[in-house]
Amino acid sequence: MSNENAVFDCVRELYSLHEERVYTYKLLEEGHKIYLSTAPNYDFARFRRLVHDVTAEFKRISDSIIAIEKKLRLNADSAAIADIIHNLQEDEKLKLKLTAKMQLAKQEFVDCKSDAKWEEVNAIKHQLNTVVENINGHLSDIRNEMDSY
Template identity: 50%
Template sequence: MSLSEDTVSLNGLIQKFYLLQEERAHTYRLFEEGHKIYIASAPNYNFLKFRQLVNEVTQEFKRISVAIISIEKQLRFNGFAKIADIVTKLQESEKNKLELSAKLQIAKQQAIDGADLADNWNQVVVIKQKVRDVIDSVNEQILELRQEVQDVDNKYE
């Protein structure tokens, strides 16, 4: 493979990655909207419908994660280890974000249902901040990825 073919391959993989990230963002929005609807139905929650949404969202996140892991492996195989490392860090941050998002949803429901409102809502605030911190980290990692890809592109120009 020539240098220009390497950059075409790299750019193709990175474009796939960005599309998958967009799909992940869309899936988060669906998950959040579904949870808002679920919470709004308090105290008569439609748990079965929400559980179905959680199952669908979980499957979608899994599909996206598997595809991104494949991209990471292809990047590494093609000699783009530094870029692959950034993708791996992004995957870890996204996993952390998903776990925190689920904890936040549980905390919100407990705050709505619970008797100790102040303490429950304080927990919601703490978890929201952790989610924002992870989102900031993801955004920084995406910027780092863009910069690294640009550096590789500049090297082959």
């Protein structure tokens, strides 16, 4: 198999893993909505199980993407793509942290209904949107790099 084919295979796998990550985020979001709907007597045990399962899935996906990055670093021709993947992973870490922060802020808003909490939710939402734009930019950058192959 040529190096070019190996790079294409790695990028194809990366996009597949990214789709899995998007789906996992959707599961987490839906689970959190259900969790919030159980207020004020939250079903924390069920939500904790979901978070545990989702965390394991995020780790599996992240480990697989890191392995792709390492594989691409073995060849100087694909180092630029590996760099973009590294930046993608950094933004994905930030997205996960902001998602957790958002979930806590939403729960606090449900509990106290204060304008300040709603403003915090909106501020985090804005940060998340920016990170998602960056992630989409990285994915676009990878496509652009692949055009040179």
